[in-house]
Structure formats: C-alpha cells, structure tokens
Amino acid sequence: MFLYNACLIFFTVIFMEIVEKTAADIKNLRIQGATNIAVKALTAITDQIKSLNPKTIQEALSQLHKMKETLFQSRPTEPTMRTGVKYILYNLQRNLPDPVNISDVISSLASQYITLLKEAKARIQVIGANRIVDGMTIMTHCHSSIVSGIIIKAFQDGKKFDVVCTETRPLYQGHITARELSEKGVKTTLIVDSAMRWAVQQKEVDLILVGADAITSEGVVLNKIGTRLLALAAEEYNVPFYVATPSFKFSPETVIGNLEKIELRDPGEVWDSPPENLRIDNPAFETVARKYIHGIITELGILPPGYLYGAIVEKYPFIFSD
C-alpha cells in the first residue's frame, strides 16, 4: 500500500507535466480563445489520466482535483474551461463507472463537453444571424469567434449589411476581425477605438454585437476593455446592444459574492519605450452593467441579462458544483 501510494505520487509528479504545461501555455497566452483553452485543457486532462491510469474512482478524483487546481490558477477568469473541468468531475461522481473504464469515461465526458460547446456555438450562430436583417449596420469591438461566426453566417445566408469594427488597442485584435470579415467579402470599416461614438452616430449603427469573457449572477458581462464605452455610446443613440456567448461563460463564483478580477496586463503592450517615471495601466477587461444589455444571445435563446442565471441554474447543475 505504501509502495502503491509512492508510485502514485511518482506518477502524479511525472505526468502532471501535461496539464501543468497546458496551464503554463494558457497563462502565457500561447493558448488563447475561450473554446480553444477549454479544448486544450480537457485534452490535457484526458491524456494525463490515461498516463496515470488510476485504479479507483477515488484515485481518479484525487488526480482530477489536482489538475483542476493547476488549471484554475492559470488565469483569473476562464469560465468555459473551468466549467469543462467541473463537467467531468460532476458526472464522474454521479455515475461512478467501473474502475477499468475510468479513463475512457473521462475521455468520453471531455468529448461530450466539447460537443456541447460546439453545438452551442453553432446554435448561437443561427440565432444571432436571425437577428440580422438587410440594410443593417452592425458594430463590434475586439475579436470574438462567436460574433464573427454570427456575422459570417448571416452573410452566407445572403443578407446585405455593413460592419464597423474597432482596431482594439493595445493588441489590435480588431485587425483579426477586420481581416476575417473583409476576406469573406463582408463590407467592413475599421476605426480607432476612440471613434466608437462617432461611428455609432455617423455610420448609423443599428445593432451592436460583442462577445463575453464572463457573466455574473446579476447579469453583468465582463468583456474586453472598451466594451463599456461602446455600451455608453450605444445608450446615447439607443442602439440595441447584444452580447453573444455560450451560457458556459457564466461565472458561478459570482453567485456567492466573489467579484471577477480585472487583469492588469504588461505595460509594454501599450508603449515599449515610455518616458521614465510614467506609469502605464493596461487593464484587459471591463464590466458592462445589466441596464446596457438588450439581450444575451446564447445557445438557449436570446435572454434578458437578468435571467441568464435563472435559465441555467437547473439546466446545467455541473456549473454550480465544486
């Protein structure tokens, strides 16, 4: 028994590397994008469980909890990935499989979650594209694969519309959006971030679509810095402001009062050779209050922000498991 435990520790130490390496890649932004991060993290778990080859459910759970801790520490906010890890743990505990099948079951649960995610994104594209009608001007900020997906779906459905996107300093993710859409043939205009309000008015924007990094139990959305400014401009001209996101971006910690952390990133992203003594603050995200959000386009339909929590609390119990 002692020997067994020692081996367990030994293997854990060795094989933990797969998950730890993935966590490090997430931390250093070598892996980006909420879905991509979730897929890579679940794949790492699956691979590592295969290597560790746990003999009992208890052993598997203990290993999974360690991996969970490692992955959760990689970024302050990453609900899609976190929910995926919880999905495996939740279902494993509720449907205790035969020990010989453990790694297969975990692998299968990981696949199920990834399928859930992909189906959610496909569904959101259909629902979001329904909202777009001929003649609209749509505005977005930063790059969101969900938002781009909706726009391209509507374009491929034959709808005629214009798009405005911001460059999104400091990392210019708006260039990705601009390139992606103009290459597909979508009529796209790019502006600097500070011209947001000008564009809402002068380009006669009809619809604003942004993604989400996290959503709280109160219906507050966390997204790329500048999103709230865009919401203020939308408010001034009463332009409908929609968030498009799988409901897996819900942050269950907020139910019990933990605020989402706003990451302050490397000042060098903003100015590589600043004057001495100048402080540079480089916040990654900001919050958008419930009152600015007309609706959240999710795989469950278009919801008012104050009901997202209500819509998932019974439907996705794994989100709320420990």
Next chain:
Amino acid sequence: MFLYNACLIFFTVIFMEIVEKTAADIKNLRIQGATNIAVKALTAITDQIKSLNPKTIQEALSQLHKMKETLFQSRPTEPTMRTGVKYILYNLQRNLPDPVNISDVISSLASQYITLLKEAKARIQVIGANRIVDGMTIMTHCHSSIVSGIIIKAFQDGKKFDVVCTETRPLYQGHITARELSEKGVKTTLIVDSAMRWAVQQKEVDLILVGADAITSEGVVLNKIGTRLLALAAEEYNVPFYVATPSFKFSPETVIGNLEKIELRDPGEVWDSPPENLRIDNPAFETVARKYIHGIITELGILPPGYLYGAIVEKYPFIFSD
C-alpha cells in the same frame, strides 16, 4: 494708372508666395497648434504687406482680403488664426491710419493680437490652476498646450495631484502629454483610449480637463476624436468635465448656421497595410454637447458653455466681422 495696377498685380503675384507658402504648410500639418498657426499666419501677412508696400488703405485692404482667403482655405476649422486675420482687418478699417504707416500699423495689430493670445493663455493657466486642489486625480485626452499649461502651473504652485492621460490613437499625441508631464515631475499614468471609462472609475478621477478646436454659438465644443466618449464616461460617474480654451476658439460661422466640418484624415495613419477591401475611417474631431460641459475655462473666467457667445459678442466685435 494702368502701369501702377499692373505693378500691383505683379507684386501681388510675387509676394503672395509668403502667405501661400504658410497656408500650404498649415494644410500639410508642417505648422501645427492653434496659437502657432495664428502666429505664423500673422507673421506671413506682416512680412508680405511689407514687401507689397501698399500705397493706400484700399490697396492694403484688397491685399489683406486676398491673403485672408488663402489662409482661410488652408483648413476647415482654425478659429484662432481666422480671428487674428479678422482682428487686423477690423481695426484697420475702423482706425484708418495715415497711408505711410500702413505696414507698421498692420505689424502692430498682428503683435497686439499675438499678445492678446499669450495673455489669454497665461490667464487661463492661473484660473485653471485655481480649480485644482490637493489630492485630486485629473484626467485629460490628447495633447493641449493649454491643459498642460494649467497642470504644470498647479504643480509649480506646489499642489499634489495625479494625472491620467490617454495615448490618443492614431497619432499618439497623448505620448507628448505623458512625456511633458512626467518630465516635469507630475505623477502621470497613461492608458489606451478604450480604457477611459475604466480610468474614470478605477483611478477615482475628480476633474477632467480638455482643450478645444472650436466652439459654436450654441456652446458645443469641437475637440479631438474621443473627447465625447470621455464626456460620456465622466457623465456616468458625475465627474466635472471642463474645457480650457481662449475664447478666440469661438467659431462665428456657427452663429449663422454653418456646421463645423469634421475632417476625415488619411487612413494610413490608422493602419499602413490593411487588408484589401477594408475601409478605414479616420475622423479627427468630434463634438461635445453643452449638457456634458460643466464649464469653459477662458481668459474671461470660467463660463457655462451656453454663455460663451454672450460673453464675447460685445467684447470682441472683430470675431464677428467679415
């Protein structure tokens, strides 16, 4: 007489070059900054009048009107310079000097106006610095020599405060502000433009100070793109929003219904190698409505935006002359 007129045309053609060259330099941004443009334009007028050496007031006025036309066409909006040219014409017509003194009188009027401008700026620094109190966090956008002057005056008066400035894409004029202030020793933080609202809230901004490119008869202020966004963020947290500007930035054309033009600048400033088919809009300015402006800090004191026109309509009649 015929000969004389021919000479006049000849000289005009030759010597007009001084003013035309200056107008071209203004157009191509080789000359920048409202006061600087005014000084250079009035100097050009003075120099050219000396060369042309008009023999009668009529001749001088005719020459001045041509120069005025040339200079006014250099940029859609440049009230400080335009008002300077009008200052000379207005006073010349009202106090017809002895013909032998014409060029001296014009030179003297040019100097008077430049002095007026400099005194105005000095006065605004004193008044603006009075508004700053210990412990404040002040926020600005873009670069304004008036705003920097106020901040540095307050700092030199021994006041303790923090400053937040934006980088101001696409031309990064915020870097000038950041460098100028941090070199003087002012505690300064720089953010990307889209973090404006974040900064207003998170840095607990107490006062916003921006410059102005033009002011309309209704009390609307025209300033660098992004200024209205900052006003929206200020509104959300009820932070006092002040514009600091000599009243010479008043745009008299707006009294009779002509809107200030919003210049669309070269897309290359925003992205030098954009994808094919992508449109880039690069507006230089935007308007800030009266309701967002707590006060305008002018050489005549701190005024509500709806009274700026009232304050100058009798005091500076030359602004309203043709």
Next chain:
Amino acid sequence: MFLYNACLIFFTVIFMEIVEKTAADIKNLRIQGATNIAVKALTAITDQIKSLNPKTIQEALSQLHKMKETLFQSRPTEPTMRTGVKYILYNLQRNLPDPVNISDVISSLASQYITLLKEAKARIQVIGANRIVDGMTIMTHCHSSIVSGIIIKAFQDGKKFDVVCTETRPLYQGHITARELSEKGVKTTLIVDSAMRWAVQQKEVDLILVGADAITSEGVVLNKIGTRLLALAAEEYNVPFYVATPSFKFSPETVIGNLEKIELRDPGEVWDSPPENLRIDNPAFETVARKYIHGIITELGILPPGYLYGAIVEKYPFIFSD
C-alpha cells in the same frame, strides 16, 4: 388506397375552406381582438376536422399542420391564436387518442385552450384591479379588452378613480374605450394622442395600463403605435407603467432571434385624399423596451418583464413546440 388518398385530397380541398375563410377574415380585420381571433380560429379547426373526419392520427396531424400554416400566414403577429393551434397539436401528439375519438379530442383541446384563455383574463382582471386604489388617475392608450376589464372590475369593486384615454389615430380605437368606460359610469377624459405627456403631467396620472400584441424573450412588449411615446412620458414623471396581458401573448420565435414584424397598414386609413407625391407611413405597432415596464400583469401574477419568459418556459411547453 389511392382512391382513399384522392378522397382525402378532395375533402381537404373542399373543407379547407372553413379555415381558409377564417384566415382571410383575420387578414382583412373582419375578425379582430386577440382572444376573438383565437376562438374563431380554433372553432374553424374543430369544424373542419369534423368535416374531414380523419381516420388516423397521422391524417389528422397532416390536416392540422396545413390549417396551422394557413392560419399563421394570416397575420405577422398573433401569438394568442398561434399558441392555441400549437396547444392542440402538442397535446394530440403527446396523448395519442383512439382514432375514433380524434375530432372529439381536438374539439375538447380547443375548448380547453379557450377556457385557459378566459380564466387567464378573469384572473388578470382580479390582479389588475387589486393594483388600483381610491383616488388614482389611470391612463391607457388604444383599446384593450384586458385593460378595460381591469378598470371595470375595479369600478364594480367600488373603487373611485379617474381614467384618461387617447383617441388613438388613425382608427380611433380610443373611442371604443372611452364609450365603454363612460357608459359604465367610470369618470373618463379623452385626449388627442399628442396630448399624452400633457395629460400625464396635468391630470396627475398615477398608473398607466396598456395591453400587448406580443412579448419577446427579452421582455420587450409590442403594442399599438404610440405606446412607447406614452412610456417616454411616463418615464419623465416616473409614473408606473404596466402591461396587462395573458402570458399567451409571448412570441416564441423571438427566443431564436426572429424579430416581430411591424405591420405598415393602408395609408388611406390616415388620409383618404392626400396631395400627390406625399408618402404616408402608417405603422400599426411599436416596441416598448424592458426598462420602461414596471410590471407585466399576467394570469401568473405581476412579473418583471425580464422574467416572463422564465415564468412560462417550463409551465407552458406547448408555446415552444413547433
């Protein structure tokens, strides 16, 4: 079998006329009022099924689907009727009856739905009347049998209050409301539509009650043109704005992103002999955003607009069936 099918087609062609006639009557406004339309449509279905006398559930479902299509095309928005048709289909499919009873079962389901509707309206009258207290001035717009029902219930309960109603151009449905209420003895004042704000202020309105044509998943209410203007006036004086409607007015298509269509009606309703070249736009409805609505008075109680979808999504599954 071939013969049978031929007969089936024959009978379908003949008897479809009942439903088709009803659909035409709905389209041409010979049948009006959400409940009335639902009752007539379900009666037509019942009658026609009796005539067609289907021999199998499959046959009945096929016939019902054709009728559904015909009825759904009669108007862009008519959720109460649509939900009734779905109610029959949903329950028929879930509780497959003995084929001999098909038409009885359909008839019974139609009756059940109509009873549900009537009970809902009665319940809303009770709940709505509870909200009315002595001394109030209540304001409404257009004609809604639900709103009139609430007001008359409160009046019959012995409450003392005043009512203000608009004339509701172009079809003067406000005259129906005015006549109905003043004939019952309710103290009623009628105004032109553009005097809405004047009335909210000058008549010291305490409560606004309007009906609904449809409600979206986001909690946006669609109602007679002018309703949003009334909401703006209510907002200015902070007067509670309530919508009274059975929850069957919920529009399930909006969950998946389909906007409710705003019908543009015949210009002749507005001006029968307009000048040449004058365009007349005659929109029938407009939307009222969630933020203007204090509560929705439904048969399930008074709900915040952002929770109506949540309240029915589990309770009335037939609303969400195809």
Next chain:
Amino acid sequence: MFLYNACLIFFTVIFMEIVEKTAADIKNLRIQGATNIAVKALTAITDQIKSLNPKTIQEALSQLHKMKETLFQSRPTEPTMRTGVKYILYNLQRNLPDPVNISDVISSLASQYITLLKEAKARIQVIGANRIVDGMTIMTHCHSSIVSGIIIKAFQDGKKFDVVCTETRPLYQGHITARELSEKGVKTTLIVDSAMRWAVQQKEVDLILVGADAITSEGVVLNKIGTRLLALAAEEYNVPFYVATPSFKFSPETVIGNLEKIELRDPGEVWDSPPENLRIDNPAFETVARKYIHGIITELGILPPGYLYGAIVEKYPFIFSD
C-alpha cells in the same frame, strides 16, 4: 374742453370698432399666424388712429393704450403682436413727434415693425437653411411658416433631403405642411402623431425643426401640443432638436414670474358627437424645457435657449416696456 372730451369719447367709441373687430377676429381664429396677427393688429391701430386724428401726444397715447388693452385681451399668448404694439408706444414716447404728424409717425412705426419682422423671417430662413445638409431627414410637427420657409429655402438652394411631418390632430395643420412641401417638390412623408418616435427611429431622422408660440426668460419654449413628446423621442435617439423663431416671440411677462397660459380649446374639435358624460380635454400648447433644445434659430443667429433673454434684453428694449 368738456365738449372736446365728449367728442373724443364719441369718436373713440365709434372708431374703436376697427381695433375691436380685429381683436374679435383674432379671438375667433378668423385671423391666424403670429406674423399675420401682428400685421392685422398694427394696421387696425394705424387706421383707427387716422380716423381718431388725435390732437396731442397725450391724446394719442391714451387712445393707443385703450387699443393695446383690447388687443392684448384677444388671446392669452401672442407675443409677436404684443411686441408690435409696444414698439409703437415705446418709440412714440421716446421721440415725441410734432402733433400734426402723429398718425403718420404711428403709421411709420407700424411699418418699421412689420419690416423688422419680415427681415427677421428672411434671415432665419437663410440661417436655418445653412444647417441643412445633403442626405438629411428632417422632421417637423404642426405647421410653422418659419419652418416651412427654412425647408423650402434649403430645397431651392439645391439641397437633397427628406422631410417627415405629423398630421397634428385635432385640426390637421400638418396637412398644410405636407401639402405645401410636396407641392414644391420636397420629398415628404406624413405620419399620425403617435408614430413620432417610430419615425425618429425608423426614418433615421437627423434634425428636428419646430416653431414657437412663445419663449420664456428661462429658455422654455411653448409650442403646439405634441412638441414636447417629439422632444422626448428626439432625446431617446439623441437627434438635434431646434426651434426656429423670431426673437419677438419672447414673452416678457415670464421675466417677472407670470406663466404662459395653456389654452384649452373647444372639445368639439376633437370629437363632434362624444358619448354622454365623457370629458374631452383639448390643450392647444405645451412647454419644452431648456434641456431638450439644442438651439434656437433666430434672426440674431443660433442661440442656446438659456441665452435668448440675454441676447435681446439690451437690443430690443421695447419688448420690456409696459
């Protein structure tokens, strides 16, 4: 002297009829339109003075004061006419003419005022037309000869734009606007009053232009019922809202705290055969608060509403005379 006075009374009684008849015509709306009313009233004064043929300034002033009283009682609010009467009295008292010229001087003063008014209207057309640019959609309410004049001037200047006007119940003055503009060739759309907000949004209105019946010292504008509703809709979409009016519409009584009266007109205008016991309120005007008004287009230029009083207090002293 007694005889003389008796004659005076006699003549006054007889000839007062001209002014009294005009006052009655104004009261019964046989004379309408602010300028027209002023012209008719001053003409009546001129004619009557000629008949009365006063022998002294005192006599003339006494007669004029009686006429003033008669005319002022004809309507609660009619600043353009009232100011005209004051103009004559003010100038007569300040430049006491030779008694033989009295009626000529009065006639000349009446002409001067009418000329002032006409020049003001012409100037407002020029200034207002400057504000209109190609591609705009302009919206108006009711009928205002000033607003129609601006629109037609801009159209004749070759500008391309659309106009939306309301029908303006109960008297359909919007039909006059619609006919006037569409006959000139202006692309015009008419809507019912309650579709105001719908039009502001759906027709993408860029500019709102309305007239004024009176303006208070605080900068509040009194205009046709429905104007404030339009202001609320404009506010929701941040559409600039302008009032076009000669500054002679200023109401000097408001300086000393007297509120403009809101006339309640004949209910029969709204519904000629209403049900028994139904009350009908038919307010003619409503107020628009300063905060909703971007600018007032006057003959003195475009002013912020809070400065109109400031602009005229020194310039037009007769407005403030008794």
Next chain:
Amino acid sequence: MFLYNACLIFFTVIFMEIVEKTAADIKNLRIQGATNIAVKALTAITDQIKSLNPKTIQEALSQLHKMKETLFQSRPTEPTMRTGVKYILYNLQRNLPDPVNISDVISSLASQYITLLKEAKARIQVIGANRIVDGMTIMTHCHSSIVSGIIIKAFQDGKKFDVVCTETRPLYQGHITARELSEKGVKTTLIVDSAMRWAVQQKEVDLILVGADAITSEGVVLNKIGTRLLALAAEEYNVPFYVATPSFKFSPETVIGNLEKIELRDPGEVWDSPPENLRIDNPAFETVARKYIHGIITELGILPPGYLYGAIVEKYPFIFSD
C-alpha cells in the same frame, strides 16, 4: 360533542392570550426586528398550541388559522413572520401527523423555520463579506442586523475598509449601527440623513448595502424611509447599490397585485411640541425601484432584483400558500 366544542371555545379564548399578547407587543414595537418578531410569534404559537392541546388535525388547523389572523393584523408588512406561520401550516397540511404528536410537530416546524432563517442570515454574511474588498468605503442607512452582520464578518475576516452610516431620523436607528460598528473597531463615520449625497461623493463611497422590509414580485424593495434617496445619490455617482436580505422577506401578496402599505407613524416621533395647525407626516418606509438595485444578496446567492421571485417560486412553495 357540544360540550367538547364549548370547551374548545373556552380554551381558545383563554389561551389565545399568548398569541394576542405577542401580536400586541409587535404592534406597539415592544418586539422589533424581522427575525426577532418571527421567532417570538412562532414561539407564541408553539406555546399556545401546547396549552390548547388540539385533539385532531382539523382542530389544530382551525386554531392555527385564528392565530395567523391575529398575528397578520399586528403590522401591515412583516413577511418574515408571516412566512414562518405559513411554513407551519403548509407542512402540517401536507404531512398530516398522528394527532398525538400535533404539538410536537408544530414545535418542530417552528424550530425548523427559525433554523432556516438563522442559516440564511449566516450564509448572507459569508456571501456579502465576499463582496467587500480592501480599501472600500461602504455606506448604509438605518440599522439592519443583516448589513451589520456582513460588515462585521468582513472586518473579522481581516479586511480593511471604512463605513459611513446615517443617523436615520426620527428614531436614530443609525446610532445603533454606528455604536455597534465602532465598538467592534470598524472605522465608522456618521452623518445626518440629508448629507447622504455629500457622503457618496466626498467619502468616495464604493458600495452601498441596505436591508429590506419586503420585496415585491416585480423586484421592488421596501425599506426604511430615505433608502430611495440614497439610491438616487448612488445612481448619480454610479455606486453599486445592494440589498442584503433573506428571501423570506418576499411579499407574496404583491404577486396578485396588492401593494405593500406604507405605514404613517406617530408625528410625535418627529416633533414633540409642534406649532398648532402644523401637520407632520412620518412615513416609515419607501420603495426602491428595480432599476436602482445592482443585486440582492440572499441566502440563495446574489440575484438581480428581477429574478428573486423566479428563484423562490418553486423552491419555497410555503411562501405562496394561503
């Protein structure tokens, strides 16, 4: 049987005194605080049932209904106590106990409810304390044991923050809060009620926490007079405004349209020797609309106000029982 009934009446008369006395104590504010009132009322019921010693469930239910009526009449609004009484009745009816155990079962149900309440409060303290972060300034109004509990929990968790509280006229409940917190060592500042807005701005308040007396189905919160004023001040500076309360404060009567009554208390509390003829109004509570409330901190987590009803409608059916 007659004798038995007579005895029943006799005993009811005698022993009803326990509940009646408690009801009187509640009415006269000798018993205060929502939880305390609930505990005392349920204890009174338990004691009285023991004395009455009912022989059948029917008898017990009849007695309980009488007590319920007595207790419900003691105050217009007291949802925590009312829900407790319903809890006993609801569970008794659903799990009919053996008659010999009736009083034990009732006693046990009373204990269960009190435990539910205590656990809810403990849970709210944990969740609320999570929301507090180092460096905050927190503001509250009146005295709420829930709010004080959250603040003390956060303080005991080692967090560093300041608190501002109002004195809360006329009964100075703010003194209780101030004393409680400063005795624990929390840095506390007290202000007069009318300095609320001053404090929100000048003390740079980051978070507002208030309790609740009742919550309606629309998400409107009823709390101590002055709470809505504080919400207005919070709105002006965009300071998050939270209500902390067990969900048992939900008022089920509001679902069916009954407004919560606003109690007008004794004028003598405000001024004991007022001048003759002066009227004094002393309202105890006021409502806070949904739009002002960022979240409601309940034992079920932090919820948007528009979802509180949704969160409890299935979970706590006893709240909605008669």
Next chain:
Amino acid sequence: MFLYNACLIFFTVIFMEIVEKTAADIKNLRIQGATNIAVKALTAITDQIKSLNPKTIQEALSQLHKMKETLFQSRPTEPTMRTGVKYILYNLQRNLPDPVNISDVISSLASQYITLLKEAKARIQVIGANRIVDGMTIMTHCHSSIVSGIIIKAFQDGKKFDVVCTETRPLYQGHITARELSEKGVKTTLIVDSAMRWAVQQKEVDLILVGADAITSEGVVLNKIGTRLLALAAEEYNVPFYVATPSFKFSPETVIGNLEKIELRDPGEVWDSPPENLRIDNPAFETVARKYIHGIITELGILPPGYLYGAIVEKYPFIFSD
C-alpha cells in the same frame, strides 16, 4: 506727521474693535442670515469710520481695506456682505468726495446698499409670488427668509396652496419655516429630511423653492446640505426646481476658478455624546448643478442659471471689484 500716524494707529487699534467684534459675532453665528450679516457689517463699518474720522480719502480707503479683511475672514462664504463692503469701496474710489464728507458719504453708501438689498428682496417676493398658482403644493428645505417671503406674499395675495418643509437636521431650521408659515395660516406639513422623495411623490409637489448661500459663475448654487438631494428627488418626478435669491449672492471668486468652500461644522451639533472612535462629519452646504435648476428668481427677473453671471457682469461692476 509721525505723531499723526501714531494717532492713526492708536485710533485704528481702539476703534477697530467695532468691526472686529461684529466679525467675531458673525463667525460664532451670533449674527445670522445673509441680509442681517450684511446690514450689521456695514453698520459696523459706518460707525467705526465715524470714530476714526479719516482726514483723507487715502486714509479712509486704508481703514476700509483693513475692515474688509477682518470681515472677509469671518466666514468662508458670505457673498451678500462681501459685495456690500465692495460696494462702498468701489463707489468711494470712483466718486472721490470732499474729505470733510467722507464719513457721511460712506454712511450714505452703506444705506444705499442696504436699500438695494431690501428692494431686491421685495422685488423677488413679487416675482416669486407670481409663479405660485392656486392648488399648488410647494416644497422647501431649511429656512430662507426669501422663500418664506415669497410664500407669505402669495398667501397674502389670496392664493390657496399647500407647503411641505423638512425639519433640516442638525439645527432644525425647518422648524423656523414651519412655525413662521403655520402661524400666518399657510397649510404646512413637516417631514423628516429623509422623507424628501416620498413627499415629492406622495404630496404631489408642483414647485420647489429654495434659497442660496452662493452662486458660481457656471451657475452652480451652493445651499444647505440636503438641497441637492431634494434636486435629485425633483428630477425623478420632473418637478420644477427654483432658487430664489438676490443676485448679490453671486460669488465673484468662482469666475477665476476658486471653489466655494464647504464648511464642516461642529460634530456636537449632530450627536452630543457619540460612542468613542466614531467620526461625525457635519457638512453645512452642498452644491446643486446647473442642470437641476429650472430658474433662479432674482430681483432682475427669473433667469436660467447659466445666465446669472451674464446678467450682472455689466450691471453690478462693484461685485467684480477687488
């Protein structure tokens, strides 16, 4: 000469006591009320000048400047008194009297200013009373002799209206208002300060009237703590909010950027025996922004707040003198 100067110093030392004593009385609130303070201060100056009996204008001016300094230091904000002192200095310097008349001239100037003040107050009563119409409910805060004067004038003019006043903690100045009005027979209701919003809504307030302690060049009003809260409540129900004040309350220092100081008064006024370690903040005043103020009722008429500075800058040059 030396002797003379020595005497001068001697007399100055002795007689300065009159002004110094008055300044001390102002500081310690033994003299209160803006007009009263001004009267007492000018009387002290007059008396002291009589005693000092200056022989030259220079001497008198030097003495006056010392008195000015003493008086100005008595309170941070007291524009009515300050303007009075300036009035004497300004006129003395511009109309140098014969030295033998100096003290008579100063005495006469003091009287003139006091007369100006009294006439201003009388005029404001007339103008303010004009704004009150039958059936109104008027609300006020704290005690202002100007506001009480307006209300009593309207009452004596026979108007029928109700008044609501707050108690105004901590010094209960609202009791003075309540007593003054109810003794005159005005129907008055008193509330606690935190019931302000409740009263605006429940008492259906039509007009709010408050006084002013100072007004800035931007049109911001400084008044008793709680005034801005009342403005917020007024805003929520769109109730006109008026400030009644002589224009002598204008604070000329604000033109050049000096903020009015907010006095923090003795904590003992709020709670005489507070718990240890409790901080009490007792601010005396707060600012009301321009946007909340419908009009300022001054002796010059009812003005928009953004034009008060414009109205006095030419008319009362002494306000702007040093």
